[in-house]
Amino acid sequence: MGSHSKGRNKSYDYSFKILLIGDSGVGKSSLLLSFISNLVHDLSPTIGVDFKVKLLTIGGKRLKLTIWDTAGQERFGTLTSSYYRGSHGIILVYDVTRRETFTNVLDIWAKEVQLYSTNHECIKILLGNKETERAVTREEGLALAQEHKWFFLECSAKTRENVQQCFKDLTLKVLEVPSLLGNGSAVVKRQILAQKKLDPRSSGTGGCCS
Amino acid sequence: MEKKRTDDYEPGPIPSPRPLDRFGFVKQEPNSSPDGLTRGRPAHEYEREEGRVRKWRKMIGVGGSDWKHYVRRKPHVVRRRIRKGIPDCLRGLVWQLISGSRDLLLMNPGVYEQLVIYETSASELDIIRDISRTFPSHVFFQQRHGPGQRSLYNVLKAYSVFDRDVGYVQGMGFLAGLLLLYMSEEDAFWLLVALLKGAVHAPMEGLYLAGLPLVQQYLFQFDHLVREHLPKLGEHFSQEMINPSMYASQWFITVFSYSFPFHLALRVWDVFLYEGVKIVFKVGLALLKYCADDLTKLPFEKLIHALRNFPEDAMDPDTLLPLAYSMKVSKRL
Numbered sequence: 001m002g003s004h005s006k007g008r009n010k011s012y013d014y015s016f017k018i019l020l021i022g023d024s025g026v027g028k029s030s031l032l033l034s035f036i037s038n039l040v041h042d043l044s045p046t047i048g049v050d051f052k053v054k055l056l057t058i059g060g061k062r063l064k065l066t067i068w069d070t071a072g073q074e075r076f077g078t079l080t081s082s083y084y085r086g087s088h089g090i091i092l093v094y095d096v097t098r099r100e101t102f103t104n105v106l107d108i109w110a111k112e113v114q115l116y117s118t119n120h121e122c123i124k125i126l127l128g129n130k131e132t133e134r135a136v137t138r139e140e141g142l143a144l145a146q147e148h149k150w151f152f153l154e155c156s157a158k159t160r161e162n163v164q165q166c167f168k169d170l171t172l173k174v175l176e177v178p179s180l181l182g183n184g185s186a187v188v189k190r191q192i193l194a195q196k197k198l199d200p201r202s203s204g205t206g207g208c209c210s
Numbered sequence: 211m212e213k214k215r216t217d218d219y220e221p222g223p224i225p226s227p228r229p230l231d232r233f234g235f236v237k238q239e240p241n242s243s244p245d246g247l248t249r250g251r252p253a254h255e256y257e258r259e260e261g262r263v264r265k266w267r268k269m270i271g272v273g274g275s276d277w278k279h280y281v282r283r284k285p286h287v288v289r290r291r292i293r294k295g296i297p298d299c300l301r302g303l304v305w306q307l308i309s310g311s312r313d314l315l316l317m318n319p320g321v322y323e324q325l326v327i328y329e330t331s332a333s334e335l336d337i338i339r340d341i342s343r344t345f346p347s348h349v350f351f352q353q354r355h356g357p358g359q360r361s362l363y364n365v366l367k368a369y370s371v372f373d374r375d376v377g378y379v380q381g382m383g384f385l386a387g388l389l390l391l392y393m394s395e396e397d398a399f400w401l402l403v404a405l406l407k408g409a410v411h412a413p414m415e416g417l418y419l420a421g422l423p424l425v426q427q428y429l430f431q432f433d434h435l436v437r438e439h440l441p442k443l444g445e446h447f448s449q450e451m452i453n454p455s456m457y458a459s460q461w462f463i464t465v466f467s468y469s470f471p472f473h474l475a476l477r478v479w480d481v482f483l484y485e486g487v488k489i490v491f492k493v494g495l496a497l498l499k500y501c502a503d504d505l506t507k508l509p510f511e512k513l514i515h516a517l518r519n520f521p522e523d524a525m526d527p528d529t530l531l532p533l534a535y536s537m538k539v540s541k542r543l
Contacts, residue, residue, distance in 0.1 A: 024336065024340075042346040043343065044343050044346065044469075045343050045380040045383075047380060047381045047463055047464060048459035049455070049456060049459075050518070051456070051514055051518075053511045066511060073379065078425075
């Protein structure tokens with residue numbers, strides 16, 4: 001993680017908590033690493049939870065994202081469930097090359113979100129990772145996302161395609177929900193300025209689809 | 211000393227084989243010293259090391275024949291020597307002696323082979339998915355389907371069949387991987403059994419059973435110990451909403467083998483196998499104590515980063531372990 005030598009005075013307008021969930025081995029930690037550091041290399045499985053911070057400016061707002069990366073193996077549910085609380089955004093990740101990781105989004109992860117997430121307006125993105133030898137079509141992903149009113153995106157932690165886009169879209173969406181800005185972002189509560197509107201069906205494979 | 215070793219592998223400027231540390235891990239950056247051993251050791255330390263090995267050989271006898279006798283007669287000498295670190299060349303053998311795994315192996319001939327060859331496990335795919343992600347920077351485990359990866363798979367699969375309630379849980383691979391660097395598959399398997407089933411100390415299986423009951427218990431106890439031993443830091447943790455599940459789960463689940471420098475993990479394991487889980491609490495507390503002044507100044511985000519990235523000097527076994535031994539935790543456990 002980069003060091004921020006800005007001292008302890010708040011150097012951001014909002015602080016958002018983002019959660020990464022999904023089956024073991026779908027690439028949650030790789031996505032996070034790719035987003036944070038431009039690095040791509042072999043990672044060990046996450047035991048329990050891991051966590052990274054990223055500062056970025058979007059739509060004129062200085063934001064601090066606190067991103068919680070969770071262990072995907074079901075057995076760790078007792079350790080990870082408490083981290084859903086207070087999330088502003090949740091990224092549900094599956095591996096487009098392994099169909100069972102996609103079906104588990106519905107069978108396991110959507111249920112976990114319902115059970116443990118406390119912000120009902122919390123923004124969710126369904127994220128299909130990898131994009132080689134696919135077993136789940138883009139259309140299927142999009143359909144599942146639409147059914148649940150999640151946003152949808154496909155990306156690759158390996159080539160880093162769409163990784164930045166995912167976090168950016170998620171953050172922009174969080175910024176559009178007044179209730180999310182109120183709770184959790186215990187920072188300068190400025191007026192929410194008119195956000196640069198995000199076109200739901202922009203740029204082909206690029207943007208989020210609602 | 212370490213430099214000289216790598217020179218053997220890397221003659222001149224040819225960059226082909228990547229430099230390894232003395233345990234066989236690929237070095238992250240050539241000029242950093244993740245294992246903290248780059249400082250040259252003076253000659254008299256080598257002599258001392260040789261002397262220690264001689265003492266240890268005498269203590270364990272041929273193939274471990276004198277061990278039980280010695281432990282019964284002089285348990286404190288054994289404890290003291292183990293706390294100083296088991297000589298690396300004898301580590302595998304001594305681990306098997308102190309964990310009780312040697313006895314299990316002798317009592318169950320052929321069982322391991324049976325489990326590996328004839329049984330199938332519901333966890334096979336989960337295990338396979340993690341094999342290449344376990345100690346990925348160690349030369350033994352790097353080759354796809356190589357001997358390291360195969361033996362790791364066999365041990366984990368055998369265990370998942372042996373104990374179907376536990377099956378396979380992420381983190382167990384690091385235990386098995388660490389053991390496999392010091393002993394055969396079958397020996398590693400029985401040591402895993404000895405630990406999880408509690409041959410000598412309290413069984414560890416609760417760390418991996420559904421609901422992770424023992425992890426929950428240990429984290430709860432650790433939280434109390436932090437408040438008791440380091441009240442100021444404990445108070446700061448409360449204010450910043452930090453709890454041990456954010457940083458210490460993997461300490462217990464993998465006994466420090468997941469993300470700590472390998473030479474430190476080995477020293478912790480020496481003591482862990484002889485004295486039990488208390489050392490995990492003690493080392494955890496010692497880490498916090500050593501860094502307490504810095505930690506109490508940090509806000510949430512930096513705190514949680516610092517709790518996963520302890521400074522190199524804090525992770526020097528010869529600094530950390532004496533501090534750990536001085537922590538009193540017995541009443542609580």
